[in-house]
Amino acid sequence: MTTPIQSAYEEITGATEDVRAREARNGVRHMLSLSMTKVADGLIDPKLVLSWLAGALGAPAALIGLLVPIREAGALLPQIVMAGWVESMTHRKWAWVMGSFGQGVAALAIVGIALTMTEAAAGVALCAALAVLAVSRAACSVSYKDILGKTVQKTRRGAVTGVAGSVASIAVLVFAGLLISGLLRDVLPVVVAIGLAALLWVGAALLFSRLEEKASDETRDTTIDFTPLKEDAQFRMFILVRGLLTVTALAPPYFVMLGGGQSALQGLGALLLASAAAAFVSSYIWGRFSDRSARKVLFASGLMASIFAALAVAAEVVGWAKSVWVIPLILFFFMLSYQGVRSARSVYLVDMSPGDARSSYAALANTAIGVLLLLTGALGGVLALVGPVASLIGFAALSLVGGLLALRLNEVEQD
Template sequence: MHHIIARLTGQEVETTEARNGLRHVLSLSMTKLADGLIDPKLVLSWLLGILGAPAAIIGMLVPIREAGALLPQMLLGRRVQQIRYRRWVWVFGSVGQGISAGLIAVAALTLDGAAAGGVICLLLAALAVSRAACSVSYKDILGKTISQKRRGAVTGLAGSVSALLVLGFAALLLTGVLKSKAAVIGAIVSAGGLWLLAALLFSRIEEKRSTPEAPESAQGYLDILRDDLNLRRFILVRGLLVSTALAPPYMVLLSVSDESATGQLGAMVLASASAAFLSSYVWGRLSDRNSPLVLLFSGGLGAMAMGAAILATLAGIAEKPWIIPVVLCVLMIAHHGVRQSRSTYLVDISDENRRSANTALANTAIGLILLVAGALGGALAWAGPLYALTGFAVMALAGGFLALTLRAVDD
């Protein structure tokens, strides 16, 4: 198996690292596929609509999922610093996501209306906190088990593999095969099983023991932020580039005028999955070479995609079947570039004893920025989706150019 990793990374690789690399790829592929099967933007929103949950509750799904996965990370990061084998944090986080997904399926089978919406939102919050544990520990584990020039390739490969599998799920949505409530609940149960399997496999990662560190105090995190100018710039860049994640729902509003337009929804799911499959591995390899430059390119590409959606709307062609799915595909390619490069860059610039603290600090800050940016997008959307997209396009462009000021990564 180590020959596979060697070919994909373009470098010779030690047997232990090759085994770890394969376990990383398989575990991440399963969790990313699970994410696609329970996607709050699409799957859970559709399910709550079928269950008769109020629109206000459905609108809370994405903010709960995104901010909930980021805001607890500073507190969790303090605990991770005290743990010798940090893969277990990721393992328990993945188990938590699997259990939460299973309970969401149970709630969907037994409840309806506002009760179903409220319980599923609470369970999604639990899933998001479990995801936060995985996120805050993963970069440290990746840095300890995979060498610098292979990290982007490993995570990028996992993104492409999982995206290929999500393409199959999207095809089922597009063709109407997954059209019943029972089928969607079955997909959610499958997601839970995938998280549990990923936890089992990840527990086999061969990780060197870490020296427990004194947990950072709140003042300690503030000191890190005060003393590290480059980290502050990175947080600002990443904060501006959250626009690539917040823009897709507004593209949906531009293209779908009829709630029964499931074909168009399926086309957009297919476009999103295709973007991940086509770009994740490529972005990962490019991020290994120059992650700040990838941030520039992906931010600019995202801004161009949003601009294209705006122009298509002004020209009166946004509701044509293929226009917005194609534009969404470009936007999601840009978004995956942002995801790959920001993750690779943060690992590469952080000393081994600072990875967990830097990750927790950055992710907590981004959680707050997400809430502010989401509120800004919602305020602009009162005037129409075009205004929200315009604001997000400006953010993406600014974030891309600001990435040029980031410190170069040392080999």
């Protein structure tokens, strides 16, 4: 029986008890599904795990170098094409389900490649499988913000994604600890980890298929609207800020290069440990701060990334970089800034986007970022010809500019 207080609440907010119960169930499904996929991401990380695996299989360095660009650009550039398809769907969760399932299939293909192929053939096959994984991820990315906006209230979205990041990082911490311990000394344990990632993606797809999503309008125009890029100055500024702050994703391998004396596997473990620990201690906190002011989190994260990239350069200059703990410690704080950027950019884009145009906004933003990421990655590669210090100096400057420009973004009003 509905009480007078409940009736008054429902009249004011429009949220019935059934709606609130559905949001609670959906929130759990979001957190569990995201946790599973984030663990999978950590176990198969192309910047670290796949690059190490390709090297262990004897793949040429040129092919190993293609892995990160394929993963990053492949996950972003197709979104402009996919957005119309997603917006034409009555229930958009199915785009995410198919994307998660596709990533699981691609990961299983990588397992098969690792067990049956070597050298150049393995490198080519890994690049092909990773391309499938990246395009599948694009389907998840372009649809997720819209699904999140439809199924979770604005002031809870950052918390949902933040909890998922913190929970998932525990598993990656364990994996990193095993790598550093020296217990994992050949290819097979890493292949098993990638197989586990495949199962997690498939499991997440099955769970997310049970999301209770309200049907969308089937009659909308499904062509991509480029008007926001022409008329929305804040949207253009957001793209510029996010583009500059992509360096927080590109910089970590250069920190490992400063470690010099560590073996490839130890370097992999150290980077995974720093990344997972940073995610564990900060994802939920950044999510809550992003709910209050995502633009201020972007500013703080950009400034923080700039400071710790500069500290890594200073450590190299004074000869401290070869110490066992100096670079991992600096990297940990740098990865805190990376987590801040990840949380704030997602929350800000969802909050600033008009209702049913979220998929179009996400697609336009991610396609632009895909291009900027390739340009920034190329800049880092050119600077790396001089050395990792030059790359980190460039990344520090770009992070600082991105953080300062974030202050020019408007504060998005809360519902």
